[in-house]
Amino acid sequence: MFDEEDLIPISALQHVLFCERQYALIHLEQLWEENRFTAEGNVLHERVDIEHHETRKEYKVEYSLAIRSLQYGIIGKADVVEFEKDDAGGIVSVVLVEFKRGKNKEEDHDRVQLCAQALCLEEMFDCAIAEGQFYYLGEHRRRSVDLSQELREKTTGLIDRIRKIAASGVTPEAVYEKRKCDRCSLFDICMPKVVDNGGKDVARYVQNQIRRNIHDEDATRKEEGECEDY
Numbered sequence: 001m002f003d004e005e006d007l008i009p010i011s012a013l014q015h016v017l018f019c020e021r022q023y024a025l026i027h028l029e030q031l032w033e034e035n036r037f038t039a040e041g042n043v044l045h046e047r048v049d050i051e052h053h054e055t056r057k058e059y060k061v062e063y064s065l066a067i068r069s070l071q072y073g074i075i076g077k078a079d080v081v082e083f084e085k086d087d088a089g090g091i092v093s094v095v096l097v098e099f100k101r102g103k104n105k106e107e108d109h110d111r112v113q114l115c116a117q118a119l120c121l122e123e124m125f126d127c128a129i130a131e132g133q134f135y136y137l138g139e140h141r142r143r144s145v146d147l148s149q150e151l152r153e154k155t156t157g158l159i160d161r162i163r164k165i166a167a168s169g170v171t172p173e174a175v176y177e178k179r180k181c182d183r184c185s186l187f188d189i190c191m192p193k194v195v196d197n198g199g200k201d202v203a204r205y206v207q208n209q210i211r212r213n214i215h216d217e218d219a220t221r222k223e224e225g226e227c228e229d230y
């Protein structure tokens with residue numbers, strides 16, 4: 001069992017699956033930059049992140065429910081959790097629903113997050129959850145996800161990997177991959193094209209940055225009437 005102070009945020013799972021360097025920059029070095037994808041995701045969750053619940057006799061819905069698992073050492077929030085109860089108030093079923101922008105994705109980034117949330121709920125409410133659901137805004141419908149043994153092992157494997165990287169305290173080197181780097185929120189901080197070739201382009205990059213800064217300063221001074229072209 002893990003202590004409260006050792007819990008890993010569930011959001012770290014999708015970061016480490018996307019890119020281990022991105023995970024380390026965000027969670028170890030505390031660097032973060034908003035891009036269109038993260039901004040849209042945040043707006044979506046702000047809409048859901050108003051903690052409240054609805055209760056009927058045999059049905060209860062929790063919104064933005066704080067969750068954690070001391071067994072796996074993870075913590076986070078679940079967008080929507082629907083509880084079905086029997087006459088005595090015992091839990092009959094738990095339905096976990098996560099809101100996402102866009103459409104269903106090939107990659108498992110969202111699915112491992114959903115699985116981690118289910119692991120928390122199973123521990124908290126001593127129940128078994130066979131599947132979770134996504135509500136993709138781009139599709140306007142719920143989509144079920146089988147919380148298979150394979151997905152559970154992938155999820156717990158990522159948790160172990162996060163603990164190993166965190167224990168090492170070392171941020172992995174950048175490896176530029178167009179498919180992911182070009183949509184990464186940390187592209188400007190990470191500079192994968194510069195770092196990926198052993199820093200050979202660093203001098204050229206710094207020179208270009210200096211030239212660009214000088215150009216920007218000149219442009220500002222011109223606008224302010226301090227500098228003229230000859």
Ligand code: SF4
Pocket residue numbers: 018019020021022025173174175176177180181182184185186187190191192
């Ligand atoms: S820019 Fe690429 S290498 Fe750098 S953190 Fe993002 S995905 Fe990883």
